[in-house]
Amino acid sequence: MAPGAVETGAVTSQIFPSDVQQTLDLVGIFVFALSGGLLAVRKNMDIFGICVLAEVTALGGGVMRDLVIGATPVAAFSNLGYFSTPLAAGLVVFFLHPQVERINRSVQTLDALGLGLFCVTGTAKAHDYGLGSVASVALGMVTAAGGGVMRDVLAQEIPSLLRWDREIYAVPALIGSATTAVLIAVDHLTAATGTTAALTAFLLRMFALKFGWR
Amino acid sequence: MAPGAVETGAVTSQIFPSDVQQTLDLVGIFVFALSGGLLAVRKNMDIFGICVLAEVTALGGGVMRDLVIGATPVAAFSNLGYFSTPLAAGLVVFFLHPQVERINRSVQTLDALGLGLFCVTGTAKAHDYGLGSVASVALGMVTAAGGGVMRDVLAQEIPSLLRWDREIYAVPALIGSATTAVLIAVDHLTAATGTTAALTAFLLRMFALKFGWR
Amino acid sequence: MAPGAVETGAVTSQIFPSDVQQTLDLVGIFVFALSGGLLAVRKNMDIFGICVLAEVTALGGGVMRDLVIGATPVAAFSNLGYFSTPLAAGLVVFFLHPQVERINRSVQTLDALGLGLFCVTGTAKAHDYGLGSVASVALGMVTAAGGGVMRDVLAQEIPSLLRWDREIYAVPALIGSATTAVLIAVDHLTAATGTTAALTAFLLRMFALKFGWR
Numbered sequence: 134m135a136p137g138a139v140e141t142g143a144v145t146s147q148i149f150p151s152d153v154q155q156t157l158d159l160v161g162i163f164v165f166a167l168s169g170g171l172l173a174v175r176k177n178m179d180i181f182g183i184c185v186l187a188e189v190t191a192l193g194g195g196v197m198r199d200l201v202i203g204a205t206p207v208a209a210f211s212n213l214g215y216f217s218t219p220l221a222a223g224l225v226v227f228f229l230h231p232q233v234e235r236i237n238r239s240v241q242t243l244d245a246l247g248l249g250l251f252c253v254t255g256t257a258k259a260h261d262y263g264l265g266s267v268a269s270v271a272l273g274m275v276t277a278a279g280g281g282v283m284r285d286v287l288a289q290e291i292p293s294l295l296r297w298d299r300e301i302y303a304v305p306a307l308i309g310s311a312t313t314a315v316l317i318a319v320d321h322l323t324a325a326t327g328t329t330a331a332l333t334a335f336l337l338r339m340f341a342l343k344f345g346w347r
Numbered sequence: 348m349a350p351g352a353v354e355t356g357a358v359t360s361q362i363f364p365s366d367v368q369q370t371l372d373l374v375g376i377f378v379f380a381l382s383g384g385l386l387a388v389r390k391n392m393d394i395f396g397i398c399v400l401a402e403v404t405a406l407g408g409g410v411m412r413d414l415v416i417g418a419t420p421v422a423a424f425s426n427l428g429y430f431s432t433p434l435a436a437g438l439v440v441f442f443l444h445p446q447v448e449r450i451n452r453s454v455q456t457l458d459a460l461g462l463g464l465f466c467v468t469g470t471a472k473a474h475d476y477g478l479g480s481v482a483s484v485a486l487g488m489v490t491a492a493g494g495g496v497m498r499d500v501l502a503q504e505i506p507s508l509l510r511w512d513r514e515i516y517a518v519p520a521l522i523g524s525a526t527t528a529v530l531i532a533v534d535h536l537t538a539a540t541g542t543t544a545a546l547t548a549f550l551l552r553m554f555a556l557k558f559g560w561r
Numbered sequence: 562m563a564p565g566a567v568e569t570g571a572v573t574s575q576i577f578p579s580d581v582q583q584t585l586d587l588v589g590i591f592v593f594a595l596s597g598g599l600l601a602v603r604k605n606m607d608i609f610g611i612c613v614l615a616e617v618t619a620l621g622g623g624v625m626r627d628l629v630i631g632a633t634p635v636a637a638f639s640n641l642g643y644f645s646t647p648l649a650a651g652l653v654v655f656f657l658h659p660q661v662e663r664i665n666r667s668v669q670t671l672d673a674l675g676l677g678l679f680c681v682t683g684t685a686k687a688h689d690y691g692l693g694s695v696a697s698v699a700l701g702m703v704t705a706a707g708g709g710v711m712r713d714v715l716a717q718e719i720p721s722l723l724r725w726d727r728e729i730y731a732v733p734a735l736i737g738s739a740t741t742a743v744l745i746a747v748d749h750l751t752a753a754t755g756t757t758a759a760l761t762a763f764l765l766r767m768f769a770l771k772f773g774w775r
């Protein structure tokens with residue numbers, strides 16, 4: 134159990150086997166970092182700017198969540214893998230950004246996977262630290278979308294999350310987080326149901342992209 | 348006493364009876380949220396952007412204060428009323444924004460009330476957690492004005508707090524916070540004197556609006 | 562030892578005698594604050610905006626570091642000197658900004674000194690709180706550069722740290738922080754070696770300015 138976590142009788146944030154969870158986290162972090170790095174390229178930033186935006190995009194949401202719930206030192210800085218993965222993504226973008234741009238559709242798919250995963254694990258972690266259902270849902274959404282908001286603020290853009298002319302991002306995160314909170318409330322959050330919640334958010338986001346839901 | 352608070356012999360942040368305090372807090376949060384929602388409308392954001400800006404404006408200052416003093420999980424996420432009130436304000440703005448714009452003067456009046464209230468309670472809460480007088484005054488100002496700064500950053504505007512061509516906002520907050528710190532220092536912070544401090548800040552802000560003090 | 566710090570057998574962040582360290586900290590804070598105040602002047606802000614930008618620039622990096630490692634209440638608000646120094650710098654800018662602009666080169670020199678000092682002390686403080694080497698280096702850089710990023714965000718500019726057309730700032734901070742982490746790892750961080758690390762970062766930054774390294 135995480136130090137400082139409130140005893141709730143069960144560790145709900147660890148819904149997958151530890152190594153599966155870690156792998157999924159790193160995949161989500163990597164693709165979020167790619168989106169940050171690509172925006173940096175479009176803004177004519179250099180290698181360092183690319184890496185900073187990659188770090189902020191990938192880890193910002195989780196850092197906000199951990200600060201709010203008081204989980205310090207925050208996970209992003211106490212887990213070496215979390216910290217170094219965005220640097221790797223930044224280097225990939227720097228050397229291969231024409232190729233990465235070309236597979237933008239794939240990046241969006243992976244980003245949607247990260248969205249699905251992080252809204253579920255963010256909600257569960259907030260609940261572990263004693264937050265109520267509504268607050269846990271809010272923090273699940275912060276985990277999934279907060280890094281992207283910080284990315285846009287640093288790059289001097291109106292956060293795409295807040296714009297009406299972009300495909301919906303928050304609603305899938307909301308549904309994924311709320312499903313997770315319900316599953317926790319009825320004591321049925323398992324690897325299977327958690328995956329279902331994450332997939333629901335993922336698919337909603339993919340449909341939004343495909344059909345231009347705004 | 349809040350968990351984690353330093354024992355100071357008396358709970359100074361609770362200067363009103365609990366239900367009065369809660370009501371005042373919610374009123375302040377609601378009107379701050381209205382101002383966030385209205386800016387979102389002007390920036391052509393959708394219902395979700397409106398609700399996010401309402402949340403950030405209403406709760407941002409208190410969240411910053413709680414993070415700095417180490418009061419986690421922060422109050423905005425552990426009190427359901429604090430969290431859901433901005434959502435209600437966001438819905439009001441979404442469905443009624445022409446009407447809300449028309450009563451803009453009334454919104455500014457309520458916003459000034461929120462300013463007065465939050466600079467007093469923010470200063471008192473910081474003192475409860477063991478901060479010194481000057482730091483408590485600074486955090487009172489952060490509580491009152493921090494949410495507005497975050498609102499403007501997310502909407503890509505220079506924070507109106509920092510602009511010379513807007514009516515003064517910080518000076519009333521400073522005076523309300525400093526009065527509170529003096530009252531705490533001489534051990535005379537009560538519901539009556541706290542209200543006086545809040546009213547002083549409120550009236551200064553109203554005069555600034557009326558006479559265009561900049 | 563700071564409350565909450567992990568016992569590491571030695572207090573590494575206190576690498577200079579206490580009064581020397583305090584003096585150096587205040588000098589660094591003062592010059593960082595000058596750079597914030599000058600940007601506020603260029604953006605036509607009033608005395609209050611100048612003081613806010615001075616505070617944010619000077620203390621923002623340290624506040625971010627303290628939040629991430631859980632060192633609350635954060636040092637910037639529990640040490641009166643840290644808080645009041647940027648106010649003094651703000652007043653200096655307000656009354657003397659033509660003169661301060663004229664000695665801009667000197668300000669840049671002092672700013673480079675602050676950069677060198679803060680990347681070293683920031684890295685050491687993060688290590689004191691139990692962070693690993695890579696995370697400590699990252700937090701050293703955050704300490705040195707975070708305030709400048711917050712300054713630029715509030716003033717609605719792309720952070721100069723992220724721009725390719727500005728002299729390098731992050732690389733000197735990275736080298737100063739990394740040197741410090743290595744010194745800690747081999748248990749050789751002393752006043753002498755810490756000063757050397759800080760001077761290395763300082764000189765790299767000065768060369769970057771002189772020769773236009775980008």
